Amino acid sequence: MGKIARCSIKEKPSMKTAAVYVIGIIFGINALVMLSNMLPPLWGGIVSIGIIILTVLLTSYLINRKLAEYIYSIIDDDFLVFKKIGSREKLMLKVKLRDITEITPLKEDREKREKKVKRTYMFSCKLKGKGLYVGKFQEGKHKYRFIIQPNEGFLKALRREIKAQQMKEQSINGEA
Numbered sequence: 001m002g003k004i005a006r007c008s009i010k011e012k013p014s015m016k017t018a019a020v021y022v023i024g025i026i027f028g029i030n031a032l033v034m035l036s037n038m039l040p041p042l043w044g045g046i047v048s049i050g051i052i053i054l055t056v057l058l059t060s061y062l063i064n065r066k067l068a069e070y071i072y073s074i075i076d077d078d079f080l081v082f083k084k085i086g087s088r089e090k091l092m093l094k095v096k097l098r099d100i101t102e103i104t105p106l107k108e109d110r111e112k113r114e115k116k117v118k119r120t121y122m123f124s125c126k127l128k129g130k131g132l133y134v135g136k137f138q139e140g141k142h143k144y145r146f147i148i149q150p151n152e153g154f155l156k157a158l159r160r161e162i163k164a165q166q167m168k169e170q171s172i173n174g175e176a
Helices: 015-037 041-067 152-175
Strands: 004-010 069-075 078-085 088-096 100-105 117-123 133-139 142-148
Touching: 004 152, 015 041, 069 152, 078 117, 088 117, 100 152
Parallel strands: 117 142
Antiparallel strands: 004 069, 069 078, 078 088, 100 133, 133 142
């Protein structure tokens, strides 16, 4: 096993904040259910389905943005992203470093609204603000993006390893 670098990102809400989230969601859903019970049966059923969908979306948001921990790793010539919830860790992305074309701050990303990218993967605890970076890579004919929130040390290591892998690739292709 070769070079290893690792960075872990987790939003750490205080107990007060977490309690406010949970209690707010419970009271909000309860209020919506009480209101839906006052509607005629047909409309009540439709609103109930909407409440279920809203509950799923809120739960997904809480899990993916507030409770999840994202772990970025460089192992040999691979960039790996893991998502950890509780004690369970799942591999979310594996990309060869030589396939990554650039890492730029999210606010400087030119392809943000363009349709040139097939998919954008979100691997950060926040969706806006400082410290977010976009990585771009290509698999086959399709371009992909990933959004990460690395610390400065890991970002430097990632850029250095990408450059080293690309130079290694160029020297191999140049000799052939």
